[in-house]
Amino acid sequence: MKLLYSILRHNIQYTQILGFLVANIVGATIILFGIQALSDYQSYKKQNGIGLPNNYIVITKPVSNLTSVGSLWGAQHGFDEQELEDIQNIGAVQSIGCFESAQCNVYGIITIGDLSLQTDFFLESVPTQYIDVPLTPTSDNEEPWSASFEDKKVPVIVPRNYLNLYNYGYASTHGLPLLSEALMTSFPFELELSGKDRRPHYYQAQVIGFSNRLNTILVPQDFLQDVNNHLSDHTRTLPSRLIIELANNESKEELLTFLEQKHYMIEGDSTSLKMQAVVYSLLFVAIGIGIIISALSFYLLLISIMLLLERNKEKIKNLYEIGYAPRKIASPYQRLVLLLDLMVWGISSGLAYWIYQICISIVSKVLADWTPIPIAYLFVSTAILFTILYLLHRWIIIRKINRML
């Protein structure tokens, strides 16, 4: 083998080899770091359901020009039974609640002394289990979140951000008094409902709590259904919004993909979804650049080896004719690429590990709940890529030698 190597090592261009090494190390480091970061990001996403604001999400269908026109002709824009079933079948979905809205005219009336303010209003309801306001029974053991069409009192839950919007966005600039939550709950206001009987029905509405989760004015579901039965001309309408309770331990991947495919919109903060797209794009671009650099350097090495084989063509033919099998003739070249590939992937995995450790120390400060995936992934990726490329190099060398003979 020593003699064989001493014959075949002639004509090796060390500068070309060095060029290959540097270029391939850069490319391989980027690829390995990219793969590790991508795996880590996906693992984090699965663990924490990135892209979903919390354990409950509210989704709607987007309103397009077509649905706008359709709604004028009475077409319903909501989730049908099949769509509800599809969503329910996703692993991460624990349960689904449908929003129902009042199908009649609603006015809110606030009377302060002799002054009476009246405004258009809307009411919605969701099943009680989705409400994030404590609904403790009153002292006389009365159900706090229940009412009927015949009752004259109805409990109401308003979004906390409505109150904040009034206090910080409106009242302060218009010289109006700020309202506390306690004040809001102690002053009832009046609701006027009218529908198919063309008679107004008045109710005393009492704010009993403020919701962070539900961005609408809520009344009890039994009350709303009763009102719709009495005052609405419409048959049952499709729910236009859904509240989804997420299962804790399930991957949110499938749900996110499903929502993306169906173009359903998640209400509230979608920054994390956008961030996700940005992170993916960056990682894929990085891996893409790494692949291009590696492919070019892989090609550079191949060209170098092919040139080397061409320059040694006569020697290779002589060796063959004295009894050296092509496999044996190829072995010094295969050892050379083995050495080079080992150097490339060894150094690259070390560099990628080092860069990754720096990134971990930075990211850990921002994401306290982040557990990096084991670094073993990096070395497994290295081993797989090294094996594939080395086998490819081996195969190309033996093929070239066979063609020369």
Next chain:
Amino acid sequence: MIDRIVLKNVIPQYLREKSLTALSSDVWGQDLVIERDKSYLILAESGRGKTSLCSFLYGTRQDFEGAIAWQDSEGQNVMATLPRTDIWKESISIMFQSMQLFPELSAVNNVLLKNALTDYRSEKVIRQQLSELGLATKLDTPVGQLSMGQQQRVAFVRLICQPADFCLLDEPISHLDMDNAHIMCDMLKEWQNEEHCGIIITSIGHTLPYPYDYTWNL
């Protein structure tokens, strides 16, 4: 193991234009059997296809008409069943007219390179054989720095450094004096006695003084 080489109406493609009568050859266009333990001298002028015949018999060229079969004792064509390199290192040995040595390797290393395939001889014996042929002071000299005659002797020692059923020598002493030719003859005879191989030697007139069983004009 190759028992015999059978030639049937073999003629190089570049000679097919000429009529067989015009060729008047004992080999081209004839049916022949070359046997083990026999020695054959192929005599010819330049251009009659000596090197082509050696290449055909060695199996490196196929540009001929007719058929050659390298048969084992059961009549199977070994060249069709075994890898060529296995046959070249175990069954057929050749001394090329162009020698095909490696100029950057020393005389000893050129032979050791071949010996590495079968471990046929010890380095000591190889050095001794080269020395007997007058290369004692050139053993570790790169072959590229040796004369043609010295290179022929290195090529000869490489030829006999393997097991063989047949061996081909293409003008082996074209650059050698008769003293060295006689030493070469003795060494070749000794090796043939060990291997019982068939020996085919080509010559343009300056012939290795070997006890030939057959002399054929090409």
